[in-house]
Amino acid sequence: MIEIKGVTKTYGKKQNAFTALDNVSFTIPDGASVAILGKSGSGKSTLMHAISGLDRPEIGEVLIDGQDILKLKTKQVDKFRAQTIGFIFQSFFVQANETVADNVSLPLEIADVPFGARKKKIHEALESVDLIEKIGNKAKNLSGGQKQRLAVARAIVNRPQIIFADEPTGNLDSVTGTKVEDMLFGYNKKNGVTLIIVTHDPDLAAKCDMQVNIKDGKIESIREKKTAAKKPAIRKAK
Amino acid sequence: MKLIDTIARAGRSLKNAKARTLLTSLAIGVGAFTITLSLAAGQGGRAYTDQIVTANTDVRELVVTKKQPEVSNEPQKYNEAGVAQPSGTSGPFGGGAASQVNYLNDADIAAIKDVEHVVSVSPNYAPQVAYIGSGEHKYVVESLSTFSPSVRLEYAAGSVDGDLKKDEIILTEAYASVLGFATPADAVGKKVTIRADKLSTALGAAENKLFEYTVRAVSSKSGFAFRAQSSLLVTNDAARELYEYINVGTRAYGNFLLASVQIDDEKNAEDVKNVLVSKDFEAQTAADILGTVNTFINVLQGILIGFGALAVLTSVFGIINTQYISVLERTQQIGLMKALGMRRRDVGRLFKLEAAWIGFLGGAIGSGVAVIAGLAANPAISDALGIGDTYLLIFAPMQVAVVVIGLVIVSVAAGILPARKAAKLDPIEALRTE
Numbered sequence: 001m002i003e004i005k006g007v008t009k010t011y012g013k014k015q016n017a018f019t020a021l022d023n024v025s026f027t028i029p030d031g032a033s034v035a036i037l038g039k040s041g042s043g044k045s046t047l048m049h050a051i052s053g054l055d056r057p058e059i060g061e062v063l064i065d066g067q068d069i070l071k072l073k074t075k076q077v078d079k080f081r082a083q084t085i086g087f088i089f090q091s092f093f094v095q096a097n098e099t100v101a102d103n104v105s106l107p108l109e110i111a112d113v114p115f116g117a118r119k120k121k122i123h124e125a126l127e128s129v130d131l132i133e134k135i136g137n138k139a140k141n142l143s144g145g146q147k148q149r150l151a152v153a154r155a156i157v158n159r160p161q162i163i164f165a166d167e168p169t170g171n172l173d174s175v176t177g178t179k180v181e182d183m184l185f186g187y188n189k190k191n192g193v194t195l196i197i198v199t200h201d202p203d204l205a206a207k208c209d210m211q212v213n214i215k216d217g218k219i220e221s222i223r224e225k226k227t228a229a230k231k232p233a234i235r236k237a238k
Numbered sequence: 239m240k241l242i243d244t245i246a247r248a249g250r251s252l253k254n255a256k257a258r259t260l261l262t263s264l265a266i267g268v269g270a271f272t273i274t275l276s277l278a279a280g281q282g283g284r285a286y287t288d289q290i291v292t293a294n295t296d297v298r299e300l301v302v303t304k305k306q307p308e309v310s311n312e313p314q315k316y317n318e319a320g321v322a323q324p325s326g327t328s329g330p331f332g333g334g335a336a337s338q339v340n341y342l343n344d345a346d347i348a349a350i351k352d353v354e355h356v357v358s359v360s361p362n363y364a365p366q367v368a369y370i371g372s373g374e375h376k377y378v379v380e381s382l383s384t385f386s387p388s389v390r391l392e393y394a395a396g397s398v399d400g401d402l403k404k405d406e407i408i409l410t411e412a413y414a415s416v417l418g419f420a421t422p423a424d425a426v427g428k429k430v431t432i433r434a435d436k437l438s439t440a441l442g443a444a445e446n447k448l449f450e451y452t453v454r455a456v457s458s459k460s461g462f463a464f465r466a467q468s469s470l471l472v473t474n475d476a477a478r479e480l481y482e483y484i485n486v487g488t489r490a491y492g493n494f495l496l497a498s499v500q501i502d503d504e505k506n507a508e509d510v511k512n513v514l515v516s517k518d519f520e521a522q523t524a525a526d527i528l529g530t531v532n533t534f535i536n537v538l539q540g541i542l543i544g545f546g547a548l549a550v551l552t553s554v555f556g557i558i559n560t561q562y563i564s565v566l567e568r569t570q571q572i573g574l575m576k577a578l579g580m581r582r583r584d585v586g587r588l589f590k591l592e593a594a595w596i597g598f599l600g601g602a603i604g605s606g607v608a609v610i611a612g613l614a615a616n617p618a619i620s621d622a623l624g625i626g627d628t629y630l631l632i633f634a635p636m637q638v639a640v641v642v643i644g645l646v647i648v649s650v651a652a653g654i655l656p657a658r659k660a661a662k663l664d665p666i667e668a669l670r671t672e
Contacts, residue, residue, distance in 0.1 A: 054665055055666055074582070078580070081577065081578065082578060082579025082580070083579070087574075093570055093574045093669065095574075097254040098250065107578050107579075110580045110584075111579065
């Protein structure tokens with residue numbers, strides 16, 4: 001369970017201060033899919049950064065399974081991200097000159113997964129995004145859709161508890177975009193992983209269990225699908 | 239992140255920028271090339287002088303002179319009784335001559351003989367004989383020295399195992415030829431004569447004597463043995479006999495500039511030297527002579543290494559520059575790695591290891607080329623300098639390894655600043671760059 005309590009983030013000082021997040025509080029149940037919806041500059045990315053431990057708002061708490069990640073030391077936050085979180089970005093951020101396998105291997109290396117266990121995990125992740133036959137290819141030879149699927153494989157390879165997707169379909173056409181969305185939601189339902197999507201696309205947001213609307217750093221509204229609240233947490237124990 | 243993963247990723251990053259990596263490492267390669275060659279030249283030079291010195295000196299022999307007066311750069315005051323000299327010294331040419339040299343006399347020789355470990359003392363007789371002859375061939379003798387069993391000689395014909403007999407002589411190839419022997423081998427066993435002229439005779443009453451010797455062997459030209467090239471060699475006793483005959487009755491008689499002192503073992507050389515120095519002598523061991531020559535080589539080598547170090551210093555800035563550009567280029571990659579939880583220390587290490595790869599590559603290329611070029615050029619260099627089969631460039635694997643490792647360390651140091659920049663990158667900022 002993710003609990004966000006009174007998170008406030010300001011940039012700049014004194015007269016120039018700009019409040020990106022203003023006393024934001026809400027709760028995300030385990031295994032839910034959440035859309036953080038808002039226009040550009042609304043603070044939705046800042047919110048994602050705060051929940052994922054990339055940014056450190058000076059006020060508030062981000063409790064993940066009861067642990068306030070804003071109080072952790074840098075080293076521990078790094079470890080938390082390496083072991084609990086998967087990231088997907090709008091511009092993929094796959095390493096063009098590296099092979100598909102090396103791209104997927106990166107989170108495992110960072111999380112110090114032993115050699116022996118890596119190969120199986122990489123294969124599983126690539127199979128679940130339909131890229132197993134491209135395993136030896138350089139990432140630069142993949143199409144846009146394939147690159148984002150590769151990014152999905154990289155995000156799920158270390159079995160994260162939470163996946164953050166920042167405009168995952170923003171750079172894709174609707175057909176490939178839908179395919180990537182289906183993969184994300186499929187993985188979310190099948191493995192009980194919490195999926196947090198940052199988007200300004202209402203259609204994508206509508207597919208989520210929960211929609212958090214952000215405007216000017218404040219929560220405008222939270223909408224929940226009725227099924228979401230009742231859904232039991234079936235996340236596999238790691 | 240495991241070190242091996244970091245090394246592999248660093249290697250792959252460099253492979254993706256092959257041209258840049260290669261060019262950067264070539265800069266450091268120039269330094270590696272220069273340093274490796276300088277070390278090889280120093281090594282070879284020292285080995286060469288070592289051979290020269292051992293071929294011409296005996297490790298169980300010290301060259302001893304009387305302690306010489308301090309050399310003064312000031313003009314010296316004329317002294318009716320002779321040039322200002324410490325009392326108790328006897329200059330054979332004293333009294334007006336600009337001679338400031340102190341000589342060894344019989345008492346000194348006896349004193350040296352009394353020192354522990356000294357086996358024998360041979361004053362440098364260097365008799366000035368009139369000529370050496372065989373039949374109607376007569377030639378001036380430029381240098382007649384005493385034979386030492388432990389100085390290495392190369393022979394064109396015959397050989398001396400152990401000591402020479404008193405009536406035997408070793409000729410050089412040149413003398414064997416001019417004295418009418420067709421080949422050096424023909425000379426062995428033949429008789430030659432040496433005429434000595436007495437110096438102390440009155441004008442017009444010249445007195446001389448012929449001494450006869452059997453040719454025991456003919457020494458050949460060697461790349462190391464200077465003495466053997468030009469000197470005819472007789473025994474110490476024979477040299478003394480000639481000296482006595484020539485010089486008896488002269489003022490210089492019984493005064494020697496230097497004497498060679500034979501000792502029982504090489505390891506006592508230093509002790510004997512110290513005793514002699516305390517008794518107002520000056521003594522040089524074979525090691526001292528070698529040391530003097532090697533100082534010169536070491537200075538030259540130092541200068542060459544200095545140039546190499548300068549090249550390395552230049553390449554350090556190349557590495558810093560390249561790595562800074564690399565950090566800028568890979569801002570997104572760094573951001574991603576940090577977002578995925580890579581620790582600052584590991585990010586920094588990744589870039590330091592890339593610098594290490596560059597240094598290793600440069601060091602390996604530079605010293606590799608130096609070794610190949612050096613080995614290929616060795617015969618030509620030896621030929622040009624006329625030093626025979628000796629090679630002037632000697633590559634010690636340990637030294638090459640130390641050069642490469644040293645350059646890796648220097649490169650890592652050069653990579654510290656860019657690595658710090660990479661480690662400090664804010665992942666949010668880095669991932670915002672489109």
